[in-house]
Amino acid sequence: MLGGRLVLYASGDRAAYDEIAHVIEGFTQKHWYLGEFGNASRMKYVVNMLVCINNAATAEAPTFAAKMGLDTKQVYDHVTQSFGSSRVWEQRARMAVEGDYVSARGTYNISRKDAKIIGAEAAAVFSPALLFSVALQMHYSGMAQGFAGLDTASLYEVYRMAAGLPSTVERD
Amino acid sequence: MAMTVGIVGLGAMGGGIALTLRKNGFPVIGYDLRDELMVELEAAGGSRGKSPRDVAERADVVILSMPNAEAFHTVCTGQGGVGESGRKDLVVADTSTLFIADKAAAEARLKDLGITLLDCTVSGTRLTVLAGNLVLFASGDANAAKKMAPVFGGFTREHNYVGEFGNASKIKYVINLLICINDAATGEALAYATRMGLDPQETYRLVASSFATSKVFDQRGKLAVDGDFTSSRGFYGLAEKDARIIGAEATNCHAHVPVFSAALQMHEMGVATGFGKLDTASLFEVYKIAGGSPSTVKRG
Numbered sequence: 001m002l003g004g005r006l007v008l009y010a011s012g013d014r015a016a017y018d019e020i021a022h023v024i025e026g027f028t029q030k031h032w033y034l035g036e037f038g039n040a041s042r043m044k045y046v047v048n049m050l051v052c053i054n055n056a057a058t059a060e061a062p063t064f065a066a067k068m069g070l071d072t073k074q075v076y077d078h079v080t081q082s083f084g085s086s087r088v089w090e091q092r093a094r095m096a097v098e099g100d101y102v103s104a105r106g107t108y109n110i111s112r113k114d115a116k117i118i119g120a121e122a123a124a125v126f127s128p129a130l131l132f133s134v135a136l137q138m139h140y141s142g143m144a145q146g147f148a149g150l151d152t153a154s155l156y157e158v159y160r161m162a163a164g165l166p167s168t169v170e171r172d
Numbered sequence: 173m174a175m176t177v178g179i180v181g182l183g184a185m186g187g188g189i190a191l192t193l194r195k196n197g198f199p200v201i202g203y204d205l206r207d208e209l210m211v212e213l214e215a216a217g218g219s220r221g222k223s224p225r226d227v228a229e230r231a232d233v234v235i236l237s238m239p240n241a242e243a244f245h246t247v248c249t250g251q252g253g254v255g256e257s258g259r260k261d262l263v264v265a266d267t268s269t270l271f272i273a274d275k276a277a278a279e280a281r282l283k284d285l286g287i288t289l290l291d292c293t294v295s296g297t298r299l300t301v302l303a304g305n306l307v308l309f310a311s312g313d314a315n316a317a318k319k320m321a322p323v324f325g326g327f328t329r330e331h332n333y334v335g336e337f338g339n340a341s342k343i344k345y346v347i348n349l350l351i352c353i354n355d356a357a358t359g360e361a362l363a364y365a366t367r368m369g370l371d372p373q374e375t376y377r378l379v380a381s382s383f384a385t386s387k388v389f390d391q392r393g394k395l396a397v398d399g400d401f402t403s404s405r406g407f408y409g410l411a412e413k414d415a416r417i418i419g420a421e422a423t424n425c426h427a428h429v430p431v432f433s434a435a436l437q438m439h440e441m442g443v444a445t446g447f448g449k450l451d452t453a454s455l456f457e458v459y460k461i462a463g464g465s466p467s468t469v470k471r472g
Contacts, residue, residue, distance in 0.1 A: 088383065
């Protein structure tokens with residue numbers, strides 16, 4: 001965020017937004033006005049739902065690869081070039097195969113707080129969130145196992161344990 | 173001089189490989205049970221084989237692109253198969269997505285006949301290969317892979333040798349596991365947004381430029397919000413074939429794949445509710461139906 005790459009969504013009274021737009025410009029890379037009050041929150045729920053699913057998928061795939069006996073660093077390179085890649089994969093799968101869960105300093109905040117809101121909002125509008133629910137359970141498992149202070153790339157360790165592979169990290 | 177390439181299986185992928193090799197100056201001898209596909213190859217300057225055996229007898233190297241294990245075994249070691257060619261030192265590169273056990277069994281039987289089978293996989297569709305963007309993974313005997321390299325270069329953007337027999341299949345399973353998940357995640361997120369009253373097009377644009385995006389979301393998210401489920405000519409083939417192989421291989425090695433399993437259920441629902449012949453971007457519609465909203469999309 002201090003790198004000046006913050007993205008901001010704004011919604012609600014248009015005149016109020018126009019009035020402070022120049023201030024928003026001062027601390028964001030991009031900002032969007034999304035219409036009626038609440039839409040900025042809704043957009044963030046959608047984004048974080050996908051990040052949560054991608055976090056788990058990014059750990060699930062290299063664990064599957066490791067169980068089949070593949071070299072996970074080689075897998076990282078090939079998957080990153082493939083149609084199966086994602087922004088989360090590019091960043092967190094690299095951390096996972098290198099066993100580095102601290103340098104990005106991402107944490108389990110999505111599951112600690114945002115996910116409860118996302119899940120409740122999805123239930124409120126009766127929108128099925130099958131993958132999100134499963135992915136969230138893996139995040140909860142990670143927190144329960146003591147990874148909460150590490151980057152969510154450490155879901156790889158959660159998956160490894162679930163698959164009977166040894167974990168290599170120290171926990172909080 | 174370019175090697176003469178035999179290709180058995182001229183379907184969507186095998187046919188695309190044959191046409192691309194022809195375009196790049198390779199003599200091609202093809203075989204398929206469907207006559208119209210042989211006619212298509214002849215129109216592109218290729219020639220017609222009488223059987224897989226005939227193809228193996230006349231070509232320098234052979235590529236297989238088979239739809240299922242039964243056809244694959246017949247072509248390898250069945251009557252009129254490449255195994256009957258008596259060609260010592262022949263290299264056969266199989267590019268099908270199958271269980272590794274099937275490929276390994278054929279590899280062992282062909283080895284006894286002096287023929288080397290390589291386990292290869294390709295990532296992409298017919299359109300990908302025709303555009304020159306195919307990526308290929310090859311595994312198995314290193315010398316055989318080296319011999320195939322100029323031919324692989326004739327129809328791919330990139331070809332990677334990935335070590336011992338079976339590794340090419342395994343890498344493809346990993347990639348397709350992620351594609352299967354991202355397909356469903358794309359539908360799930362867009363349906364959620366729509367259900368909350370967000371504009372689908374605006375949601376697509378913002379998510380595609382966020383950390384939450386994926387290559388699948390970039391491409392299929394756009395198709396989903398445009399309601400375009402036909403122009404890509406995509407379909408639920410991954411769910412109907414590859415995903416079952418991936419699921420079984422994951423079970424075999426005791427990998428834990430809960431998100432993939434959930435995603436696969438949504439793909440199955442897509443097939444069950446009539447979207448099977450459309451692009452998997454239509455999982456957006458499947459999620460709408462699962463959430464009690466009507467889908468107005470015309471189905472097969």
